[in-house]
Amino acid sequence: MSPDCWKKRQNPQIKRFPMETGLVNVFRPVQELNERQVSASPATPLPPSHPWCYDDHHCAYNSSLWHLLPQSHCGGERQSPINIVTKTAVIDEHLDAFTYTKFDDKNTIKSITNSGHSVKCVLKEDTVEVSGGGLGYVYSTLQFHFHWGAVSHESQGSEHTVDSKRYPMEMHIVNKRKDLKLDKALETPNGLAVLGFFIEAADTTKSSGGGSSEHQETHPPSSSTSDMGAWKKLTKYLSAIHNISSEVSVTEEISIDDLLGNVNRAAYYRYNGSLTTPSCNEAVVWTVFKESVKVDQDLMMLFPIQTGYHNVFRPTQSLHDRTIFSTTSAAGAPGPIILFLLLACLCAFPLNLRL
Numbered sequence: 001m002s003p004d005c006w007k008k009r010q011n012p013q014i015k016r017f018p019m020e021t022g023l024v025n026v027f028r029p030v031q032e033l034n035e036r037q038v039s040a041s042p043a044t045p046l047p048p049s050h051p052w053c054y055d056d057h058h059c060a061y062n063s064s065l066w067h068l069l070p071q072s073h074c075g076g077e078r079q080s081p082i083n084i085v086t087k088t089a090v091i092d093e094h095l096d097a098f099t100y101t102k103f104d105d106k107n108t109i110k111s112i113t114n115s116g117h118s119v120k121c122v123l124k125e126d127t128v129e130v131s132g133g134g135l136g137y138v139y140s141t142l143q144f145h146f147h148w149g150a151v152s153h154e155s156q157g158s159e160h161t162v163d164s165k166r167y168p169m170e171m172h173i174v175n176k177r178k179d180l181k182l183d184k185a186l187e188t189p190n191g192l193a194v195l196g197f198f199i200e201a202a203d204t205t206k207s208s209g210g211g212s213s214e215h216q217e218t219h220p221p222s223s224s225t226s227d228m229g230a231w232k233k234l235t236k237y238l239s240a241i242h243n244i245s246s247e248v249s250v251t252e253e254i255s256i257d258d259l260l261g262n263v264n265r266a267a268y269y270r271y272n273g274s275l276t277t278p279s280c281n282e283a284v285v286w287t288v289f290k291e292s293v294k295v296d297q298d299l300m301m302l303f304p305i306q307t308g309y310h311n312v313f314r315p316t317q318s319l320h321d322r323t324i325f326s327t328t329s330a331a332g333a334p335g336p337i338i339l340f341l342l343l344a345c346l347c348a349f350p351l352n353l354r355l
Helices: 003-021 063-068 213-218 228-240 256-260 297-307 335-348
Strands: 098-101 109-114 119-123 129-132 139-148 169-177 192-201 247-249 268-273 284-289 293-295
Touching: 109 228, 129 169, 139 192, 139 297, 192 297, 228 256, 228 297, 293 297
Parallel strands: 192 284, 192 293
Antiparallel strands: 098 129, 109 119, 109 247, 119 139, 129 139, 139 169, 169 192, 268 284
């Protein structure tokens, strides 16, 4: 019997159930999956997985094979992230203060989405901007997203490292040159500007990880604090984006300034690099801020717990012949250090000159 004949015989029989019983729509609505996992037998065809991933278990191309992906730039010599060696960074006096437009606006985050690799917050179009900071152009802010490690208080998952120290998380604010379309920006060495902020626990009192003693002395523990209310509002949305490509509108009032808090934005590193996910276009002017954003440990843990993604960061890439630039030391020096230096200079003068 052909499939068409079978369908014709089936339909009248199926229709008899509601006709004979008088009952219609006898089914319960679907329920929340919550933390359960749906398994499939080996014979069940599944949709294709993402072509790339960070580990060896969920795709055909892990991070060491990204350069083999079609139209990939991941094998280039200006790749990101990198390890920032502080003692070789070159001071650049042209790295001045940034100008942030609408970073304080609490209604610019349009939606939050599960990208299949991270959590991304999409901003309202043509609203938020950044300029200054030696960039030379005005950049439109498109989105910001996060990188993190595993579900552990000791986990470290930042993409960039400083003197081999890896931080627990890293936030990337992605900006596109305002005078370029996105496709053109991806082909231009300074078409994109990404602001990278390290994130660590608010109760951290000393440097952790593999940093050298020199690094710990020149970069003392951060005293910056963020608006924990804003981070609580943001992380509440994570439970609504369990599925890949799921997206929810952001109705809470959250500004980028709220999330960053009073972190020192005058002290930063600068280098030319790439996107840190395929196709790794070498079109990024990177700014990595020296002081970390401080966030409650429990809120940080919600990222791997709610999404199920662990260690979502690319390993550091070779610097090759690139130079890492830095703001002047005074720009990033905490108040007590500046006061100490002033007192030292004052004491160096003879007493009769000081009088």
